[in-house]
Amino acid sequence: MKAAVIVFPGSNCDRDAAVALQAASGRAPAMIWHRETTLPALDLIVLPGGFSYGDYLRGGAMAAQSPVMRDVVAKARAGVPVLGICNGFQVLTECGLLPGVLMRNRDLKFLCRDVALSVERSDSIFTAGYEQDEIVRIPIAHNEGNYFADTETLAELEGESRIAFRYVGAAPNGARNNIAGVLDASGRVLGMMPHPERAIEEALGGSAGARLFESLVTALAC
Amino acid sequence: MKAKVHITLKPGVLDPQGKAIEQALGNLGFQGVDEVRQGKYIELEIAETDADKAHARVDAMCAKLLANTVIENYAIELEPVEPV
Numbered sequence: 259m260k261a262a263v264i265v266f267p268g269s270n271c272d273r274d275a276a277v278a279l280q281a282a283s284g285r286a287p288a289m290i291w292h293r294e295t296t297l298p299a300l301d302l303i304v305l306p307g308g309f310s311y312g313d314y315l316r317g318g319a320m321a322a323q324s325p326v327m328r329d330v331v332a333k334a335r336a337g338v339p340v341l342g343i344c345n346g347f348q349v350l351t352e353c354g355l356l357p358g359v360l361m362r363n364r365d366l367k368f369l370c371r372d373v374a375l376s377v378e379r380s381d382s383i384f385t386a387g388y389e390q391d392e393i394v395r396i397p398i399a400h401n402e403g404n405y406f407a408d409t410e411t412l413a414e415l416e417g418e419s420r421i422a423f424r425y426v427g428a429a430p431n432g433a434r435n436n437i438a439g440v441l442d443a444s445g446r447v448l449g450m451m452p453h454p455e456r457a458i459e460e461a462l463g464g465s466a467g468a469r470l471f472e473s474l475v476t477a478l479a480c
Numbered sequence: 481m482k483a484k485v486h487i488t489l490k491p492g493v494l495d496p497q498g499k500a501i502e503q504a505l506g507n508l509g510f511q512g513v514d515e516v517r518q519g520k521y522i523e524l525e526i527a528e529t530d531a532d533k534a535h536a537r538v539d540a541m542c543a544k545l546l547a548n549t550v551i552e553n554y555a556i557e558l559e560p561v562e563p564v
Contacts, residue, residue, distance in 0.1 A: 316548055323545060352548070359550045366496050406493065406551060432494070 259475050261287035261302040264330065266321045271307035271343065271455060278455040279304065282471035292324040301478045302339050303330055305346030307399070307453060317360060317402040318348030327353055339383055339446045339474065344400055347439075347449030356440055356449045357415070358407030363400070364432025370399040372463065374426040375438055375452060378419070382441060383477035384448045385422055387469035393426055394466035396452040398438075403451040405433035405440070415440060422448055481526060481534045484557040485546055488519040493551045522546055525561055534558055 261279045265272045272289065279287045279302075287304070290297060297303070311320035321327070327349070334340045334355050342350040350356040363369055372395045377388040388394065407415065412435055415421060423439035431451070439450030454467030489495050495517050502516035524541075528534040538556050547554040 315545070319545065319548070351550075357550075359548055361493075361551065362496060364494070364496055366500060408550070432496075 259283040259285060259301045259478055260299070261285075261304060262290045262297060262300050263287050263304045263306055264290050264292060264326055265306070266292045266308065266310035266324060266349075268310045268312055269306050269308035269345070271345075271453065274453075274455040275304050275306045275343065278458045278468065278471050281458055282468065283475045290326060292321065292326045294326050295329065297326070297329045297333060300333065300338055302341065302474055303333060305330070305340065305342040305349050306455075307344030307346060310345055310349065313402070316348075316352070318345055318350075318352040321345070321349045322352035331355060334442075334447055337444070337446060339478070340448075341384065341474075342447075342449040343453055343455065344398075344403075344451055347451055348402065350447065350449040355447050356442055357411050358405055358437075358440065360400075360402045360451070361404040361406050361432075362402050363404050363430075368399075368401045369403070369430050370397070371430075372397045373430060373438075373452060375423045376426050378421045378424055379441065382422060382445050382448070384441075384470055384473055386477055387473035395464050396454055396457045396467050397463070398430065398452050399456075400431070400451055403431040403433065404429075405431075405435075405437040405451075407434065418443065420445075423450055423452065481528055481531065481558050482561050483524050483526060483534065483538045484559070485522040485524070485538065485542060486519060486555045486557075487522070487542075487547045487552050488554070489517055490551055490553050529560075531558055
């Protein structure tokens with residue numbers, strides 16, 4: 259699998275994402291600096307977690323306007339899978355590849371802990387390695403993870419089964435409909451607040467996240 | 481011209497920061513304070529003397545970057561730049 263991790267100034271989970279991708283695929287991803295304007299041919303693009311541009315203006319807002327994003331959006335529209343984790347999810351909403359927005363956590367606290375997620379879709383390229391409705395533990399670490407979309411958009415997401423992951427019990431951040439991860443209409447763009455790359459081996463407290471990267475390797479057959 | 485842009489949360493969008501400020505004001509003894517909403521204020525100068533054209537440009541800036549129209553409204557005020 260030929261993957262790329264986009265690196266913005268302030269990304270801080272880019273190397274963890276690279277380790278997870280290499281562990282799953284046996285191949286190191288390309289690390290692409292945000293100033294690049296053209297991406298090579300790729301099987302997968304990952305937008306990592308962190309605090310791109312110091313979260314100036316809004317989380318992900320500045321990164322969404324980075325030079326590299328024009329080609330990321332073009333490649334996504336052409337069918338190249340894109341995975342946005344945490345800040346990467348914020349970038350995906352800000353650049354319009356995913357609907358909604360990640361607002362400040364309801365209780366105004368940075369949340370950093372393991373959460374239980376239910377796998378709402380086990381038939382996507384990202385989640386085929388999980389059982390439908392399986393409960394997995396994956397950590398979150400964010401200040402702006404409170405997913406918001408208007409009622410009409412939420413109805414569309416629910417109607418099209420585009421919620422990939424939901425928080426079990428009350429959403430720790432106040433996210434509407436307990437949404438932790440959302441797919442685009444094609445099912446090839448996933449944004450999620452939890453960090454699967456931080457749960458790739460038992461020594462890290464759990465390995466449930468590794469299966470997301472393994473799912474991609476299997477689904478993309480490369 | 482100089483543009484003053486006020487960005488506010490749309491009605492109905494929860495504003496936990498506004499609520500926290502409201503509570504703090506109450507704790508300080510300011511009674512009867514309600515509906516505190518926190519927003520952003522951005523000033524910028526643009527090389528444009530025609531008010532309509534300036535407004536159109538700032539409007540595009542708001543739609544593309546300055547505001548997230550999923551949750552935010554914006555209002556633009558324009559005034560001539562005073563010569564120094």
